Amino acid sequence: MNENMPIDPEKVEPVKSIGVPMPLVDGPEKVSGKANYTADFVEKDALVGRILRSPVSHAEILSIEIAAAEALPGVVAVVTGEDFVGQFGVLPIARTEWPIARDRVRYRGEPIAAVAAVEVETAQKALDLIEFEYEELPAYFTAEDAMAEGVTPLHEKRPNNVERHVEYDLGEVDKGFEDAALIREGTYDCAEVCQVQTEPHAAIAAYDGERDQITVHASTQVPYYVHLMLEQTLGMPRSKIRVIKPHIGGGFGSRTECLHVELVAGALARKCKGTVRITLSREETFITHRGRPEQKTTLKMGMSKDGRITAVDTTTTQRGGAYAGYGTVTILYSGSMVFALYDIRNARYNGYRVLTNTPPCGAFRGHGTVNVRFAFESLMDDMATELGLDPFEVRRKNLLEAPTFTANDLMVNSYGLPECLDIVEKASDWKKRKGKMEPFRGLGIACSHYVSGASKPVNWTGEPHATVNIKLDFDGSLTILTGAPEIGQGSSTILTQCVAEVLGLDVTRIRIVTSDSLVTPKDNGAYSSRVTYMVGNAAIDAATNLKTILTEAAARKMDVQPEDVECLGEVYRAGSQDQGMTFEEVVYAALEGTGTITARGNFDTIPESWGGDKYRGAAIGGSMAFSYAAQVVEIAIDPDTADIHVEKVWVAHDCGKALNPLSVEGQIEGSVWMGMGQAMTEETRYHNGLGITGNMLDYRVPTIIESPPIETHIVESNDPHGPFGAKEAGEASLAGFLPALTNAIADALDIRVSELPTTPDRLMEIMEDKKRESRKSEKEKAGA
Amino acid sequence: MKNFVSMTLNGRARDDAIPGNMLLIDFLREIVGYTGTKIGCDGGECGCCTVLIDGKPRHACLTLAAVCDGAEVETIESLETEGRLSAIQRGFHEKLGAQCGFCTPGMVMAAEGLLRENPDPNEDEIRKGMAANICRCTGYVKIIEAVQAAAQEIASKEDAA
CATH class of the missing domain: 3.30.365.10 (Aldehyde oxidase/xanthine dehydrogenase, molybdopterin binding domain)
Structure with missing residues (x-):
């Protein structure tokens, strides 16, 4: 080792960043109070x-x-x-x-x-x-009232206050029902909820x-x-x-x-x-607001004896609030995602987005998919029970096989749901415990999924979906410039890891500047779980382009062909006997003649992912990849108070590849927990349009006291187009909690709860009704 | 009507003339410029503004600055030593007890108060000690792990000393 070469090339190898659990790059600022949020810019x-x-x-x-x-x-x-x-x-x-x-x-x-x-x-x-x-x-506070005959329209071009009616009829729905051994229909109500970031x-x-x-x-x-x-x-x-x-x-969509x-x-x-x-x-x-709308869903499902779903007919209505917002997209998502988790070929949908005199709804985490998932997984469970099938088996009967396209032309290249099911079945000891729990205890399962970025942008400008710049200067440090908003989901860390991995450098060499229109490239924003997938791919592209520049510079200096140069992160060399050049030396070589380097990377979606055109609005739901999740919820119910205690949640989430297993876990835990809030306690309420839950005491976000242990399992299906195989991790696990909870209640009490949230007073009423019914029927039996 | 208030803030004595109706949170953020302590609600709901007053976790949004006369007030800005994170801050950083980070200063101060009182809390005691603080990102799983890791680190340092 000579003085100019403090690094021993024998021992140098590229640093691994992908798949390594890593704290957030902006964590020290957050835990020390130094991170400035908007209100902290106190100007005199x-x-x-x-x-x-x-x-x-x-x-x-x-x-x-x-x-x-x-x-x-x-x-x-x-x-x-x-x-x-x-x-x-x-x-x-x-x-x-x-x-x-x-x-x-x-x-x-x-x-x-x-x-x-x-x-x-x-x-x-x-x-x-x-x-x-x-x-x-006249003011309307329910979707039903707002759509009644003779109403005063809120907006000129919407005479019956329907912002958007979405319909499709795919495959042969009527024939599907004819082929069914069992047809059942249910109606499911979800209260309006707010993000409360x-x-x-x-x-x-x-x-x-x-x-x-x-x-x-x-x-x-x-x-x-x-x-x-x-x-x-x-x-x-x-x-x-x-x-x-x-x-x-x-943010969570707020x-x-x-x-x-x-x-x-x-x-x-x-x-x-x-x-x-x-x-x-x-x-x-x-x-x-801009939260999740109050939504009523009526679902009709046909099932064969062995649990194959032969047809689904969904009618759903959302109370959207006073302005359109994302409304059209929300009602389209409900339609495109309600059945596409499974292999179902016959599906009909009627979705109504309604304008009402309440604060406008928006794109709450799991946008459009959560309330219909609750309906679907609830009815599926009831029908499985009626047919004597295990809830896991009925789900396994309806799985997709990737690569494929769903009936509404959504492109599915990776599908880790079967593995998710296997994992939570085993982890929860389902086979031994299901149906054999003590009184007032139950187990429930449900699945869910979500997009990894909407394949068609909201504003079509002809630009790529994502652009990332990396600046490299004389000091040998790299600065990622991205418009992608870090909102706590850890996107800055993921992008840093992506760049570090490509260049084989330690993440500490890399800094990141985000979301300042003066210096960072434009980015559409943090929504529809697009950042890791789209901006991550753009970051990889930018780093790859930078690596090419560095490799070519090293080749020039070493007087070899670029393809003969091996990049080891801190050392570039031509052949294992070569002393090589340090990263700094390569940087100096690269800057010769050009000065500061800015490497650009882009990402664009492929037309196959655009969702097709089988109905008006079919593009909504189109994504480069879908994440999948399954979760089992275990509960204990207090028979005297109807208080539900969530004992434990086992969740498995297919995120393609966990770029940062620590932050993936954090995203999944947060999603499951947020689903629990919606399922059990959260509800925005209005009295004649006046919000009466506008604080965090009346709007009951779960505290640390009642929040359950969550056992998280990561499934890696390696999506072919994902950044290092990754897909989204921060949304899919939310929706499953709602039906997993009510399926667990059904297991514990033989009661189907179809109205959320399942507050103790609501559940108590249902339990009391059931007691009365059974007393009545006993009396009738005794009388007869 | 202004009150003459002498308090010790993060170890430094200071004297201020403070309006009688000024909340401690506004004093800290707007007058002193310590913006690490956050406002997440309209009063006593979320715990984002938790600070220590005479060693006890308190809501700065429910406390008048004037009543802190003679008191020792500690905020998130006081915890680092020699430019390094405290054990609790490190626990929150390394275990991902902070995602968006907005509730974190309050959480860290609540944990600080808890561990001073009870250096070896079990999970149940951690839950009770942190129950006044709402986090919307983590589901609390990693917050509990963060506090456990911090308690261990503090204990191992004390054993070594």
Whole structure:
């Protein structure tokens, strides 16, 4: 070993990063309080922004008088809907929402004005001085009421308040039912739920009057969409806008679309020619909503004697709230995913997305798939019981065989569900314990799945799905530049691992800058579980391109052909006898003549993954790959209080390849647990449109006390197109919990719960009804 | 109406004139500039603002700054020593007890209070000790592991000393 070569090439080998459990690259900031979230950018001269909200659910706006508020000392600006030039909305076909209501309010709590003032008391006082005159209109708080004959439409082009009716009829459904040995139908109700990410929404907008530029810090999962909507609603050129997403306190879909808060902050900042910070309260965050809709699903299923599903007919209705939001996509997902977990060829669907005078729903984790999964896995279990089949066996009877296409042309190249089933069956000791539990104890199983990124983008621009840049400079450190929003799911860590793996370098050589439109490439955002799959592939592509540049530079220096150069991470050499060059030396060689290097990588989906065209909207559901999960839930029920205690959950999730097993586990545990919240305690409720659960006490998120041990198993089916074989890990395991729980209740009590959440009072009522029924029938027997 | 308040904040004595109605959380974040302590709710629901007051975990959003006169207040910013993470912080980092990280400062301070009182808690005691803090990412599985790992690390260091 010579002085210039402190590394012994004999001992050098590329560093492994993929498949290695690794803490998050931004973990030290998070655990030390140094991570800055939007509200933490405390600027001394920032004004306080506050939003005035509608006290009525549905009304024509007659006037909004702001003169008195404007005249209040300390008030710098007041804005109304008139301060915007365009509407917003995530889908280009449905941009129907004003950042602040104009002409009409459609739900209680909708913004009607906003104030920027020197401090919070003044801002609050100013809101009280704004006079709002209105003429109330009939308001509808259920989907059924909103669709009734003779209703007042919420929106001009939706006369019966149906935002979207989706229908398909695939295969031969009627014949499928004729062929069935057993046909059953059930109706399943899920309450509306909210993401309740721990960080309330916040935005800081700073307007530079000299340059007519605006910089917005936003707690968002989609900084690029926020950028677009600032442009469209404020009428500013996109080149004058900068959007930064700092650390984000969770999302789960609550900020998968641009929200009012960012746009209102922008309008206030521009009007007062300064900086405005808006931090929404928890109650306002509930009102902003974008959660999972209340949904009623009626499912009819045909089954052969041995458990093959011969046909499925689904009718489902979602109470979507006052604006379109993602609604059309949600109702399409419900349709495309309800049966496609299994090999079912005959399927019919009617889905109704309905506009109501409640806060708009959105894309909650497991978008569109969760409530229909609950219906499907519940009915499947009941029919298995009736036919004397084991719940595992009936699921095994209906498995797909990859590679294949589902009846609605979804491309499935990897399918680890059979292995997931085997694992949780064994881990839970199902065969020995099922049906032999003590009284009031039960076991339930259910499966679920999810997309790894939507194959067709929301905004079609002709650009690739994902772009990543890697900057390499004189110091030999690499900086990944990506617009992909790290929201706590660990995407920055995964992208760092992908780049490190390709180059064989330790992750500590690599730094990452995310989501600042000034410096990072555009990215569509963190939703539909697209980041690991799409941006991960783009990161691999960028790193591969960089490796080519480095290998060619090393070849030039060593005077060999590039294909003869071996990359060992910290050493590049030509043949095992070669002393080689250190990574730094290769970097110097590569910079000669060009200076700083930026390598770019892209990812695009393939047409086979676009979901086909068998019905209008069939592209929604199309994905490059699907993740699969199975879970067994064990419960004990208190016979006196109907309190359900979840003893344990065994879950197996096919994520293709666990790029980081530690964070994959974290994602799966979080998903299962979030499913538990929806199944057992969570529900947003309204009284005449007024939210009455707008806090974390009335909206019951599970605490650490009642949260069960979760035994997580990772299944690796190695998807052919996934980054190192990976698929999504953060959504599929949510939906399974709901039916696994109610299937466990059915096992314990022989009661089918078809309404969620299964709060103790709901379950107690059903248990009491059942007792009464059985007493009655005993009496009748005794009488006869 | 302002109150003259002398408190020890993260080991440093300070004197402030504080409005009587100012919450400790607003004092910490807006006046002092310690933004590590978070606000996740409208008062006493989530535990994101947990700090130690005279060694006990307390909600900074339910505490008036003025009542901290004479008290010792500790926030997340106080835990690192010589630029390195504390055992509890390391536990949360290495065991993935933090995903989005927003509840984490409160969680870490709740764990700090718990382990000072009970250095060797069993799982049930960890659950009870952390019950005032809501996390929406982890399902708490890895939070329990983080606290267990921290307790072990502290114990092994004390054994060595």
